[in-house]
Amino acid sequence: MILTLMFVILFVLLVTGAPVAVALGLSSLFFISLSGMPNVVVLHNMVNGINSFPLIAVPFFILAGHLMNTSGITNKIFAFARATVGWMHGGLGHVNVGASVVFAGMSGAAVADAGxxxxxxxxxxxxxGYDTDFSVGITAASSTIGPIIPPSLPLVVYGVIANASIGQLFAAGLVPGFIMAASLMIMVAIISRMRGYPRDDRFMFGVFLRSFGDAILPLFTPIIIVGGILSGAFTPTEAAIAAVVYSMFLGVFVYRTLDTRRILRVSMETVETTASIMVIVAASAIFGWILTANQVAQKFAGTLLTLTDNPSAILLIIMLIVLIVGCFMETIAAITILTPVLLPVAVSVGIDPVHFGIILILNLMIGLLTPPVGLVLYVLSRVAEVPFERCVIATAPFLVPLLAVLLLLTFVPALSMWLPTALYR
Incomplete structure (x- = not known):
């Protein structure tokens, strides 16, 4: 009864617009108070929840993304992508996707990509001369690649909560990220031919070489991060620190676009973003502890298994639940709430935690493109100066390839698991 009331309070607080951390914390405190446990249990579990070495990577990856945006690296990435794939029909649409793939290896956040x-x-x-709707739609869809290709902030948070190897999660995201890019480029090609969009320009090897020369140092960032992790040279946490150091080096000494004022500004932005994430993780730790102590995941698994014992059917049900939740909840918050409940169910039917992490994050990325809580859509609405409703309609066609990739990855685990299996197992 008390557990049911806890969920009711959580739901009411979320619906009324309370911050996720407040909703999780108050509902958990209500349960502990009525259960007769000392309130210090809340603080104990919250502190333990964020006392994790991998979580140190979160502020550093956020800071690296901010530094790259501020130092003008994004312009060089876009110019390189334009020289590489701009010659195709609907060239700038392909450039949009290509630039997101490169930037994904630097920031690991969809909102950072969109912004x-x-x-x-x-x-x-x-x-x-491209339609604004097409421009906004492909920009929103391509930004979802960021948290799939390593480094990835959502994968770090998931790895901590699920007690899964972050290195394996990063390795598992590489192939799915490129599959997402390919599917979006196919969609761009189809729409471009239907609407008669031109090539941006014919391929010129000299322009390509010049743009590559300008972008070569920023392009080393994903090589340093991903290569270092996969080779075992350093951990994901150390990779995040390396990304910050390299970004600072480029911004301060190479391009000289970062000064003290800008560094202080992006540092404060990083502190604010990190604080909000850590408070959510801390609040979810006590919530997750309550769920574990009361065997909520086992009971939920038992309920699902009474409906069907087919792993594919159960996985479809789980993905539908995540897709619905992703429409209403921010990614980090959704990960912290859903993982303790859904992961044990997935594991009970033979789903690898690493594979589950990839499809969970991709599912939640699709949620960033759907109302009412589509953060990427809100960012692009401000950037493109178009109404939010128009952004929703513009993005809708690009949900088709993303959902197709989600289904493909869900039912063909080898696409995400062969690389971590080869490297770590």
Whole structure:
């Protein structure tokens, strides 16, 4: 009865607009108080929840993304992508996807991609005569690649909560990320031919070499991060620190676009973002402890298994639940709430935690493109200066390839598991 009331309070608080951390904390405190346990249990579990070495990577990856946006690295990435794939039909649409793939290896956050590259991409596509709706739609869809290709903030948080190897999660995201990019480029090609969008320009090897020369140092960032992790040279946490050091080196000494004022500004932005994530993780730790102590996951698994014992059917039900939750909840909050409940169910039917992590994050990324809580859509609405409702309609066609990839990865685990299996197992 008390557990049911806890969920009711959580739901009411979320619906009324309370911050996720407050909703989790108050509902958990209600349960502990009525259960007769000392309130210090709340603080104890919250502190233990964030006392995790891998979580140190979170502020450093956030800071690295902010530094790259501020130092003008995004412009060089866009120019390189334009010289590489701009010659195709609907060239700037392909450039949009290509730039997101490169930036994904640097920031690991969809909102950072939309906010950093989005302004450059949408402005360039408008100037070239592309419809605003098409420009906004592909920019929103391509930003979801960021948290799948390593490094990835959501995968770090999931790895901590699920007690899964972050190195394996990063390795598992590489192939799915490129599959997402390919599917979006196919969609761009189809729409471009239907609407008669031109090639951006013919391929010129000299332009390609110049853009590659300008972008070569930023392009080393994903090589340093991903290569270092996969080779075992350093941990994901150390990779995040390396990314910050390298970004600072480029911004301060190479391009000289970072000064003390800008560094202080991005540092404060990083502190604010990190604090909000850590408070959610801390509040979810006590919530997750209550769920574990009361065997909620086991009971939920038992309920699902009474409906069907088919692993594919159970996985579809889980994905539907995540897709619905992702429409209403921010990614980190959804990960912290759903993982303790859904992961044991997935494991009970033979789903690898690493594979589950990839499809969970991709599912939640799709939620970033759907109302009412589509953070990427809100960012692009401000960047493109178009109504939120128009952003929703513009993005809808690109949900088709993303959902197709989600289904493909869900039912063909080898696509995400062969690389971590080869490297770590």
């Amino acid at each position: 950093g590259l989005g302004n450059i991409e949408i402005r360039a596509m408008r100037d070239a």
